[in-house]
Amino acid sequence: TLIALLPGDGIGPEVIAEARRVLEALDLGLVFEKAPVGGAAYRAAGHPLPPATLDLARRAEAILFGAVGDPECDRLERALRPEQAILGLRKELGLFANLRPARLFPGLEDASALKPEVAGAIDMVIVRELNGDVYFGEKGMRTTAGGLREGYDLMSYNEAEVRRIAHAGFRTAEARRGRLCSVDKANVLETSQLWRDVVIEVSAEYPDIELTHMYVDNAAMQLVRNPGQFDVIVTGNLFGDILSDQASMCAGSIGMLPSAALNAEAKGLYEPIHGSAPDIAGQGRANPCATILSAAMMLRHTLDRAEAADRIENAVTAALKAGARTPDLGGTLSTAAMGEAVLARL
Amino acid sequence: TLIALLPGDGIGPEVIAEARRVLEALDLGLVFEKAPVGGAAYRAAGHPLPPATLDLARRAEAILFGAVGDPECDRLERALRPEQAILGLRKELGLFANLRPARLFPGLEDASALKPEVAGAIDMVIVRELNGDVYFGEKGMRTTAGGLREGYDLMSYNEAEVRRIAHAGFRTAEARRGRLCSVDKANVLETSQLWRDVVIEVSAEYPDIELTHMYVDNAAMQLVRNPGQFDVIVTGNLFGDILSDQASMCAGSIGMLPSAALNAEAKGLYEPIHGSAPDIAGQGRANPCATILSAAMMLRHTLDRAEAADRIENAVTAALKAGARTPDLGGTLSTAAMGEAVLARL
Ligand SMILES: CC(C)[C@H](C(=O)O)[C@@H](O)C(=O)O
Numbered sequence A, B: 001t002l003i004a005l006l007p008g009d010g011i012g013p014e015v016i017a018e019a020r021r022v023l024e025a026l027d028l029g030l031v032f033e034k035a036p037v038g039g040a041a042y043r044a045a046g047h048p049l050p051p052a053t054l055d056l057a058r059r060a061e062a063i064l065f066g067a068v069g070d071p072e073c074d075r076l077e078r079a080l081r082p083e084q085a086i087l088g089l090r091k092e093l094g095l096f097a098n099l100r101p102a103r104l105f106p107g108l109e110d111a112s113a114l115k116p117e118v119a120g121a122i123d124m125v126i127v128r129e130l131n132g133d134v135y136f137g138e139k140g141m142r143t144t145a146g147g148l149r150e151g152y153d154l155m156s157y158n159e160a161e162v163r164r165i166a167h168a169g170f171r172t173a174e175a176r177r178g179r180l181c182s183v184d185k186a187n188v189l190e191t192s193q194l195w196r197d198v199v200i201e202v203s204a205e206y207p208d209i210e211l212t213h214m215y216v217d218n219a220a221m222q223l224v225r226n227p228g229q230f231d232v233i234v235t236g237n238l239f240g241d242i243l244s245d246q247a248s249m250c251a252g253s254i255g256m257l258p259s260a261a262l263n264a265e266a267k268g269l270y271e272p273i274h275g276s277a278p279d280i281a282g283q284g285r286a287n288p289c290a291t292i293l294s295a296a297m298m299l300r301h302t303l304d305r306a307e308a309a310d311r312i313e314n315a316v317t318a319a320l321k322a323g324a325r326t327p328d329l330g331g332t333l334s335t336a337a338m339g340e341a342v343l344a345r346l
């Protein structure tokens, strides 16, 4: 089973190394192949997503991704910036369903800015669409009739795009507490009106799921006020970008949360929700747990190895329970030491 | 001095009544004229923003607005829904600069879901653009080449639109702690790239203001993690909608926070940031403070009566200090009793 390792920029290589050690310790017959991506790939090969990297991603059964983002590349033309690598992979591989679980790990109550009783109730998954919306519509700079510079980006969704992510949302809710909240801005946007109409149509196939609708501004409030009210949220690419980062911060531990991006065949790219954190790169201070837990999601969703996934998740929980903490969690363990704390409890 | 009172739907009339009492008690020579807006206007006159209401809004020196939104109108075609009234007023009167202060009122630490030390540090203003962005671009439903329904909305900003709101942001920062954070999604959106370029150009005129840039997903995280880091945020219509509601909830008191929408001549529409709350309408349970504080903002920003504004704000603080609390703040006072608690301390 070929796994593509795309470490990327900043702390990416450090956290990927620990996830690889954990996967190797489980002896699952995985074969790893590494390729550069993001700013690292731009420097090595002149493009954030070089053909060889994309080819590896296509050949592999699953992709374990670190992070991309490099301040030194911010001045490059858009097509050459590190972020284009992850956008390109999502689009080229049809990875339309982004699953972002958010929950507070026991023992990490202090890490959240929310009161412990509020943060402790968080146990949700955000299902974010990844292949459409204003991310991939026609965009550019033009000059208005009056001679002014104008930037534009077309937001749109068609019914097929909404339908497949709606199914992903309903199915995720079926496997959990049976409640799905669809988030949109239907009081202002036609894209959202279509979204809402189609989600309602799809709901007929899931009579046991309780479907609600919420405007995105209200959702951003409710995620602070009472995040425990949510089971599964399904939403578009842009709103999902904002709300899922907010939800993970509510859970207090940006360094703890994994994510999956799946295509129609459940092939997936797995990555921590945190970024490349250039400020602490190379110092061994990064928390590898989000990437280790992303590896667990990979075992569960793409490789069908649920018990191995359980073993990893339980080991992370046990390591935390034993007090293992990287600096982001208020501790002093290095990235490698945290990886070892998990390894020791597999 | 003519003030237009547009109470609107749900709890709107109840909270407007209290703000009017407070303004009348100050004996400022204001003349009030009332007109229906939103669902109430649709029922009375067949349109959420009838010509007579728009005319009053134009004639008046300033507008005090309650709230619009009515579940019974959700099935109407978009042009007739209550929300179109507020969007129409913003556009027709050129009210492009939305000022949304967020702070935790002393004594309300319990009302925030954030830890008291986190919430207590909130003292910020969000300056949101109100006349452009995906709100007002071309939008509609169409059929794709493959015969699929598709909804679309064009996001765009031109340099003139960004420049005037950037100035509003810088000036707001000048009057405060001198720090401005511009929020965009320039790593994905061309609209945001233009936004960022123009904000940087305008910054040359404000050498004493410290300008930073933040992606909107990160801003949503930072507003939870450490909202005290912000002084003034300037952002577009859509991101401002989401972030300002999030920020007010961080401050714990959706019933406490006012807002202003100003045009180039500092004529303004003033409204509480909360909505019409149909679930508690007509019960005398609404908190009138946000509307009373909106009246204070009106005195300060449009009517040039800063001391009168101070008197109102101090009276609200004093009433809270004395323990006056509506149900949303964990108390039992009615809307009118809360209004009286403020009146008694003018
Ligand atoms: C890096 C950026 C393009 C990306 C996004 O906006 O999707 C990131 O924020 C994410 O959420 O994965």
Ligand SMILES: CC(C)[C@H](C(=O)O)[C@@H](O)C(=O)O
Pocket: A187, A188, A217, B083, B086, B087, B241
């Ligand atoms: C009612 C709605 C159209 C409006 C908006 O999105 O601007 C509201 O949410 C607001 O923030 O004032």
